[in-house]
Amino acid sequence: MDRHIKIGTRGSKLALWQANWVKSAIEKSGNGEWKAKVELVIIKTKGDKILDVPLAKVGGKGLFVKEIEEALLDGRIDLAVHSMKDMPSEIPEGLCIGAVPERETPKDVLISGKGLLLSELPAGACVGTSSLRRAAQLRRARPDIDIVPLRGNLDTRLKKLEHGDMDAIILAAAGVKRMNFESRITEYLDEDIMLPAVGQGALCIETRENDPEIEPVIGPLNHQETRSVVMGERAFLNCLEGGCQVPIAAHGKIERGIFTLSGLVADVDGKTIIQETLSGPETESETIGTDLGNCLLTMGAKQILENLKV
Numbered sequence: 001m002d003r004h005i006k007i008g009t010r011g012s013k014l015a016l017w018q019a020n021w022v023k024s025a026i027e028k029s030g031n032g033e034w035k036a037k038v039e040l041v042i043i044k045t046k047g048d049k050i051l052d053v054p055l056a057k058v059g060g061k062g063l064f065v066k067e068i069e070e071a072l073l074d075g076r077i078d079l080a081v082h083s084m085k086d087m088p089s090e091i092p093e094g095l096c097i098g099a100v101p102e103r104e105t106p107k108d109v110l111i112s113g114k115g116l117l118l119s120e121l122p123a124g125a126c127v128g129t130s131s132l133r134r135a136a137q138l139r140r141a142r143p144d145i146d147i148v149p150l151r152g153n154l155d156t157r158l159k160k161l162e163h164g165d166m167d168a169i170i171l172a173a174a175g176v177k178r179m180n181f182e183s184r185i186t187e188y189l190d191e192d193i194m195l196p197a198v199g200q201g202a203l204c205i206e207t208r209e210n211d212p213e214i215e216p217v218i219g220p221l222n223h224q225e226t227r228s229v230v231m232g233e234r235a236f237l238n239c240l241e242g243g244c245q246v247p248i249a250a251h252g253k254i255e256r257g258i259f260t261l262s263g264l265v266a267d268v269d270g271k272t273i274i275q276e277t278l279s280g281p282e283t284e285s286e287t288i289g290t291d292l293g294n295c296l297l298t299m300g301a302k303q304i305l306e307n308l309k310v
Contacts, residue, residue, distance in 0.1 A: 003036045005217065008068045008077035011042040012153045014175050018203055019081045022221065025101070029220040036217065041077050043068045062088045065206075069095060072206060078214055080206040084199030084230055085172070089238040091206070098207035098214065100230055102223035104174035106201035106251055108134065108194045110187040111176075112168035113161055117187050121145060121167060128160065128169040132247040132268055137194050138170070139270030154179050170194070174201040195249035195264045195275070198233040202226055225254055225282075232285030236263050239293025240305060247308075250292075252285065259285045263292045265301035268308070274299045 005026065009019035023038040045067045064086040071077045073094055091097065110118050118141065128150030129135055135147045148166055150157055154175055161169050176185060205221060207214050229252040236250045247268060252261040260279040266272065276299065278292045
C-alpha cells in the first residue's frame with residue numbers, strides 16, 4: 001500500500017536536516033507492508049520573519065511552531081518536525097507529541113574565535129547569544145563579560161563570529177553536530193555552568209491526535225527513554241507556564257530506573273538563580289517534573305517569572 005505523507009518544517013538548513021532525517025526514517029520503516037512517498041512542506045514562522053529583534057522582545061509563545069501547527073490542524077500537512085526546545089509548554093487542542101526520537105547531546109557549547117575556553121576569555125569579551133537562559137547563566141559564571149544579541153541561523157551566527165563581531169558564541173551542541181560543525185566547538189559547557197533548555201537536543205514529531213494513518217508510521221521512530229525524560233522536563237516547564245524565551249532550564253536523565261531532574265529559573269541579569277534537583281521512579285517523570293516546578297515556585301521562582309511579565 002502506498003502512502004503520501006506531507007511533513008511540515010521550517011526552511012532553515014538545520015530544520016531541513018531534521019525533517020529529512022525523519023523522512024528517511026519513515027521511508028525505511030515500512031517493513032515491506034507499505035511504501036511511503038514523503039514530501040517536505042516548508043512553512044515560514046513568525047520567528048523566521050523577525051530577525052532584527054531579540055526573541056524575548058518579540059513576545060508570544062510558539063514563535064517557531066504556530067504556523068506549522070495551523071497547517072497540521074487544517075490538514076495541509078500530516079505531521080510536523082520541530083526542535084523540542086522550540087515547543088511551548090501547551091500544545092493546541094487536537095494535536096499531540098506523536099513521537100520523540102533518540103536524543104542528541106542536550107549540552108550547550110562555546111565556540112570562540114581564538115579557541116579560548118569560557119574561563120580563559122578576557123574581561124570585557126563579547127559573547128553572542130539571544131537566549132535569556134544562556135545569558136543569565138553566563139552572567140553568573142562570568143559577570144565580567146559583555147553579552148551581545150545573536151540571531152539568525154547557524155551559518156549566520158558562525159559568520160558573525162568569523163567577522164570579529166564578537167569573541168565567542170554559545171550554541172546548542174545538537175545543531176552544531178547535525179550540521180557537521182563539530183570541529184568548530186571550543187568547549188562543551190558542563191551543566192553546573194550552563195543547564196540546557198527543556199527538550200534541547202531532542203526532536204518533536206507532532207501529529208493530530210488519534211490519527212490512525214500516521215500513528216503506525218511514526219511509532220517506530222519513538223525512543224521511549226528519551227520521551228520519558230523529555231516529558232518530565234516539559235511537565236516542569238508547564239508547571240512554570242514558561243515558553244522557550246524565558247530563563248528556564250531543565251535536564252533529566254534516567255539511570256537504573258531512576259529519573260533525576262535538575263531545574264533552574266533565573267532573573268535576566270543572573271543575580272538570582274533558583275535551582276533544585278528531584279529524583280524518583282522513571283515511570284513518574286511527569287509527576288517529578290511538576291513537583292520540581294512547584295518546588296522552585298515556592299523557593300522564589302514565582303516572583304522572578306511575574307517580574308518578567310511586567
